[in-house]
Amino acid sequence: MRALWTAASGMKAQQLNIDTISNNLANVNTTSYKKQRVEFKDLLYVTLKNSNLNEGKGSPVNLQIGHGVKTSATTRSFMTGSLERTENAADLAIDGEGFFAIEGPNGEAFYTRDGNFKFSVLDDEMKLVTADGYTVLSEFDDEIIFEEGMQNINISENGLITAEDQEGEIQEIATIKLVKFINPEGLEAVGRNLYKMTTASGEELPMEEEGRTSNILQGYLETSNVEIVDEMVRMITAQRAYEISSKAIQSSDEMLGIANNLKR
Secondary structure, eight states: OHHHHHHHHHHHHHHHHHHHHHHHHHTTTSTTOOOEEEEEEEOOEEEEEOOEEETTEEESSOEEEEOOEEEEEEEEOOOOOOEEEOOOTTBEEEESSOEEEEEOTTSOEEEESOOBOEEEEETTEEEEEOTTSOEEBBTTSOBOEEOTTOEEEEEOTTOEEEEEOTTSOEEEEEEBOEEEOSOGGGOEEEETTEEEOOTTTOSOEEOOSTTOOOEEEETEEEOOOOOHHHHHHHHHHHHHHHHHHHHHHHHHHHHHHHHHHTTO
16 A cells, blocks of 8 residues: 555654754854754655646546655754853854854864854864864964963954964954855854855855954854744644554555455
């Protein structure tokens, strides 16, 4: 019976849906986490009878039976989360679109919206890094280094870093690199709040000063954009769909049992 395989495809699809919703709920307190949503498509159809309309007579519609559902993609919403004040000089949040540029341990290029940065001690200097120790890049793709004795670090809305040296003079350190993508949904998530560029996302584009709508806020962190109530409603809906598909399998099995018993 087609119903067995159709309902089974529904159960598999809703299982992936539950997995995605569970991951969203698990990351509700993850800094700058972006929620995901599963997209579905119906499978191929069997045409039992074609439409046959001749001079206003005959059947105007087809007789078709589908074979269930499949998952086509998991899309990620890059809607900005709420901004939480931390008063930490190394914490940065992007108010608007864009990503920080990060260099991995093997020179890989990563991107993130997680501005939970740290100051890593390097000999007598300090370097701006992520919580995992990855390098935060400047607009010239260089490391951001603070010389010995620098204090009162300030980061402006356009990413310009200034600090006070040992003589009390204000020094310009670097400008934090901020980039954007034509299709951010095409970025590949690799964990640790990091993304990698793909052909689907397009090349990184610098944030131009003219007409720029994104700002960097020092002393703030962007929270997750997961809405718990929405995710719970989606979970209940997915659970009910999973249950209905299982009932369809049970009904198909009972009908097959009746058909088998007719010969007795």
